[in-house]
Amino acid sequence: MNETIYWILWLIASFILCPLLPGIINKVKAFFAGRKGPSIFQLYYDLFKLLKKGSVISNTSGGLLKLAPCVSLAAIAVAALLLPLGIVNSPLSFEGDIIVFFYLLGTARLLTVWGALDTGSSFEGMGASREMQFSALAEAAIFGIIGCIAALTRKCDLTMLPATAFSGSISAVAILLCALAFFIVLLMENCRVPADDPNTHLELTMIHEAMILDYAGPDLALILYGASLKLWLFASFFVILLFPAIQVGLLISSLLFIGGIIATVVAVGIIESCMARYRFIKVPQMLIGAFGLSLISLFFLIFFDGGIK
Amino acid sequence: MFELILLLVPVIGGILIYLSKKNLTAIRTILLLTALMHNAACVLLILYPEWNIPVFSQYIGTDEMALFVLGIMSFLFLCAAGQAFFWLPVEHKHDPHHMPMNVFCSVLCAFVFTMSLVAVARNFGLLWVAVEATTLASAPLINFHRSAGSTEAMWKYLLICSVGIGLALFGTFLLGMSAKTPEGVAAGLNFSAFGKEVMINPDYFKAAFIFCFAGYGLKMGLAPFHTWLPDAHSEAPSMVSVMLSGTLLNCSFLGLVRVYSVAPEALQMFCKEYFLIFGVLSLAVAAFFIIRQSDYKRMLAYSSVEHMGLLAIMWGLSMQEVTLLHMIFHSMCKMLLFLVAGNILVAYGTRKVELVHGMFGRLKKNSTLWVIGIILICGMPPSPLFLTEFVLIQKAGFILGGVILLFLFMVFCGMTCNALRMTMGEDIPGPVREQDTDAERLALIPFFVIVLIIVSGVTMILKNGYLI
Amino acid sequence: MEHLIDFILALFLITNLMMAASSRLMHCIKIVVLQGILLGLLPLFLGHIEASHLIAALLNISIKGIALPYLLVAAIKRADVCRELEPLVGYSTSLIIVLLFFAVSFWLGTKLPAEEPHLRLATPTAVATMLTGLFIVMARRKAITQAIGFLTFENGISLFGTGRMLDFGVAIELGILLDVLVLVFVMGIAVMRIKREFQHIDSDKLHFLGDNQKEAE
Secondary structure (H helix, E strand, C coil): CHHHHHHHHHHHHHHHHCCHHHHHHHHHHHHHHCCCCCCCCHHHHHHHHHHHCCCCCCCCCCCHHHHHHHHHHHHHHHHHHHCCECCECCCCCCCCHHHHHHHHHHHHHHHHHHHHHHCCCHHHHHHHHHHHHHHHHHHHHHHHHHHHHHHHHCCCCCCCEEHHHHCCHHHHHHHHHHHHHHHHHHHHHCCCCCCCCCCCCCCCCCCHHHHCCCCCHHHHHHHHHHHHHHHHHHHHHHHHHHCEECCCCHHHHHHHHHHHHHHHHHHHHHHHHHCCCCCCCHHHHHHHHHHHHHHHHHHHHHHCCCCCC | CHHHHHHHHHHHHHHHHHHCCCCHHHHHHHHHHHHHHHHHHHHHHHHCHHHCCCCCCCCECCCHHHHHHHHHHHHHHHHHHHHHHHHHHHHHHHCCCCCCHHHHHHHHHHHHHHHHHHHHECEHHHHHHHHHHHHHHHHHHHHHHCCHHHHHHHHHHHHHHHHHHHHHHHHHHHHHHHEECCCCCECCCEHHHCCCCCEECHHHHHHHHHHHHHHHHHHHCCCCCCCHHHHHHHHCCHHHHHHHHHHHHHHHHHHHHHHHHCCCHHHHHHHHHHHHHHHHHHHHHHHHHHCCCCEHHHHHHHHHHHHHHHHHHHHHCCCHHHHHHHHHHHHHHHHHHHHHHHHHHHHHCCCEHHHCCCHHHHCHHHHHHHHHHHHHHCCCCCCHHHHHHHHHHHHHCHHHHHHHHHHHHHHHHHHHHHHHHHHCCCCCCCCCCHHHHHHHHCCHHHHHHHHHHHHHHHHHHHHCHHHC | CHHHHHHHHHHHHHHHHHHHHCCEHHHHHHHHHHHHHHHHHHHHHCCCCCHHHHHHHHHHHHHHHHHHHHHHHHHHHHHCCCCECCECCCHHHHHHHHHHHHHHHHHHHHHCCCCCHHHCCHHHHHHHHHHHHHHHHHHECEHHHHHHHHHHHHHHHHHHHCCCHHHHCHHHHHHHHHHHHHHHHHHHHHHHHHHHHHCCCEHHHCCCCCCCHHHHC
């Protein structure tokens, strides 16, 4: 019971804190560029401002354009209900929920793509096509990772990995490879450099930004908030992959967990400051590389029986 | 001790040659002296083995097979050096854009050093190192003329042979893994480690043999890994072709035989099958490529593929004495032919068969040697190769023998047809040119070789009739 | 210690993936160097450190980590090679093919008789590296990339030998390394000659020689 309350507190904290993460990334980038940079609370200000504004809808649109931001945010929020937060498994979790988790995120993307197509603008159609191409490849890597987790724990659940998984040499290496693969997927799914550049507004290079150009006001606020929540979920999943479930008390584990999330986004920020965006043809290779990494770790686990006995 | 001398002589000779810079006379003389010294050490090793003090016996030493290969190599090196003595100035006169002479000759010495190392190696690791080193030392020699064709041939030779020999290294490691002493410790890679008491894991040994066969077989020019051979052997200057065809292939064959010789009793049939299959395949490939060949040096190169195939078949049928005989006389005949082909190249400046005709009118000595040489290498009776091929077909049985005969006949047709097209017919109009007289002057050493082959052939056929 | 061996082998596999995907010559050379250094480090983690292990590591790192890239870079500079790779097989396809190689070699690895636990990953990794090297030799156009592919291939073989090779003597290993060094030197010269004769180093355009020249003309 105690754990459930703790988990619910964590969930509420996630919904409140997630707009901080883009702020942290921007702060890291500003630090590397030698600037002062915007405040880490900038996204909160933006969301407030946007919520107060009205919006203009394209004439060609059916209802989907209006519907998309709400549904995609809802899908992401439901996915958040399944994730173990702060080292405690979700009370709502069930057998096979890891697949549901990633498919809810997929639904959110699908709605965004539909909304983009609904505007009738060829520019947004282009963005949608790119998004689908890359996410199809990213999906392969995600399923490799799910396979690894299944091979490791013999279950298809979203749970913290047991500490024994890190003691065997092969399974430890496999987990590291998985985490690396997932980090690449994280960069791609959250539109970070080197897959996509969130700052650019050039039609040649945009992926995600191209799809949401027609939104304004509260709709845009929903989309921005959804994106930051998605980043929070991915960062949490990354932390879950690397942190074994050890009993250290709720306070310490909360600190470790939030420290892990912040470290992840700082790493994203560092990569963003050090690397240039890849050329378009390189992005699929990056994703196939991530798939390869997850496949290698799958080989390690299957052929050398690295799973937990 | 003699082995060490054998290895040191070409090294010292090579260094001296390199230091002689542009002094052509010094280069030629030192090369010839090196060859003589190498021969002397070789003769001592063969005739007076009891004088030999073993040094580094873990790594170097000789046995019967090694002495055969060494003897052939040494003799061919002497002949090639003798030919080079006359040929280098001629070449310098007609084509001054070649590689610097001192570099060429010192690399040639390095090549001889690496081949001697192959012959005397007593350790599979060292054997591999030496075989790979032969590739490295011979690749620059192919590019002597610095033409586009020879550059391409050098690159293909380097790349294909290195990859192939890499497979042999993999095989060597597997071989090391396969052998365990009765106590369960790895036996190591010395030949002596593979004694009676060693335990060999048959699966590992099979894998090791296959990889070594692929690697050393590629270096030996067995089909289907022969593609580099015609390019390299035809683009190289003729005295290098002599060394490549007459000795390097034997060295690679030695590598194969070394791996075979440590095979446990039960696996010998398995190994022999490989020798037989790839031997027949090489024979077939060579026959089909010779019969439509328009380049006379490539024709000789394919003839090497053919004879390597014959050697493999002979070894696969466990005719070891015959294999050795065939190896010796193939090397001699091939040396003769490549030297004469080099002379023809000096006179005509082309390797195309259709551009060379009426040679009897212009190059009397060379064309006589050419025709007789072709007949000898095809195994016509005065040739010692007749004897070995005859014994082979007798032993091979009806079907295999028939197949071999058919391919030998195809080779015979292709080679004699080309030889006759080159020697007969109308001469190129015009007076006798300077390069024609030069080419005629270079016929001296091939002449000695041909006498040697015919005399030994006649003696062998008359005296060793019992072999048949 | 065992963690580290497996970790190094996993890094080796990652370098293979990077090799298949990299489009820059210098990047390829860096990857080969990285492989050489990993290879040199490997003997140090075999559990019992002996003088011969140290010598082997030192030799490997100094030759594969310093001398080889120096020679390769010198060849590239002198032959004035363009830095883009121009592959015959696209990068994504290359990656997928390399992944297939991984699958095959791991499958093979389970078929082999059991070995010491710290070497069980070494054989599949070695085979995968060899196959990747051969693939690079075939799928990349430039002569210099073929040399790099060969080096990858050779790294795979050495990886196979590491842990076993040392039983056969440091002298033999030194010989092998020396051969590789001279090979890269000669290949560098060859690349330069090819550039001078053909004004390019595209090995797929080297078809001057052949048996059916008459038909070709």
